[in-house]
Amino acid sequence: MPASVDRVEMQRLIAAGAQLVEVLPEDEYTEEHLPGALHLPLKSLTRASADAVLDRSRPVIVYCWDAL
Amino acid sequence: MSPRAAWRLERFGYDPVYDYSVGKVDWLAAGLPTEGTGDRSGRVGNVMDRSVPTCGPDDGVTDVVARVGPQLCIVVNERGIVLGRLRLDRLADGEARTAEDVMEPGPATVRANEDLAETLERMRTRKVGSLIVSTPEGVLLGVVHADGNEPPTG
Numbered sequence: 001m002p003a004s005v006d007r008v009e010m011q012r013l014i015a016a017g018a019q020l021v022e023v024l025p026e027d028e029y030t031e032e033h034l035p036g037a038l039h040l041p042l043k044s045l046t047r048a049s050a051d052a053v054l055d056r057s058r059p060v061i062v063y064c065w066d067a068l
Numbered sequence: 069m070s071p072r073a074a075w076r077l078e079r080f081g082y083d084p085v086y087d088y089s090v091g092k093v094d095w096l097a098a099g100l101p102t103e104g105t106g107d108r109s110g111r112v113g114n115v116m117d118r119s120v121p122t123c124g125p126d127d128g129v130t131d132v133v134a135r136v137g138p139q140l141c142i143v144v145n146e147r148g149i150v151l152g153r154l155r156l157d158r159l160a161d162g163e164a165r166t167a168e169d170v171m172e173p174g175p176a177t178v179r180a181n182e183d184l185a186e187t188l189e190r191m192r193t194r195k196v197g198s199l200i201v202s203t204p205e206g207v208l209l210g211v212v213h214a215d216g217n218e219p220p221t222g
Contacts (some may be wrong), residue, residue: 003087007090007094020088029104033092034092037103060085060086062086063089065091
């Protein structure tokens with residue numbers, strides 16, 4: 001079960017090597033994203049698209065706009 | 069959206085997968101830097117005054133006045149959480165009390181990602197000269213002033 005993390009924990013995980021992934025659409029990612037974030041839009045998220053972007057050996061943190 | 073993405077990635081075999089569920093808006097509200105092509109100049113965080121004087125709740129008012137002069141001072145705890153606001157220009161001389169005794173508790177705050185033009189208009193309507201900018205957790209980031217912080221034009 002994916003664990004929810006707050007900003008402080010997220011920053012700690014990134015410092016420890018986690019990958020940060022924005023799952024919003026292309027235009028929103030292009031306009032503004034968190035530093036170093038990769039992009040995997042939810043609407044086109046498949047095993048192949050994930051494997052093309054992510055490193056399976058490292059933890060993954062996903063985010064979108066807010067909790068709603 | 070991100071919980072569904074997290075579940076899908078976990079199903080694809082990624083482990084561990086975490087969800088920063090409060091998302092980009094939380095990051096922006098904390099005044100943290102971002103990347104991308106968008107224009108961020110119209111946000112409160114872009115013009116806020118980060119050098120606003122602060123003091124602790126147990127600091128003597130006389131000492132605070134001596135240190136920062138008769139101006140706005142934000143009372144924060146050891147974690148930087150906003151506790152109150154001191155309007156040192158409105159205090160009677162010689163008050164030997166603590167900041168906590170005379171502060172205005174629970175002052176209004178705004179987030180760094182709020183629209184600057186709307187915030188300034190709200191301040192003018194309510195005749196507010198300055199407004200505290202804090203993170204969603206209440207940590208002081210700075211102050212936005214009604215004067216001298218005009219939104220960008222054009």
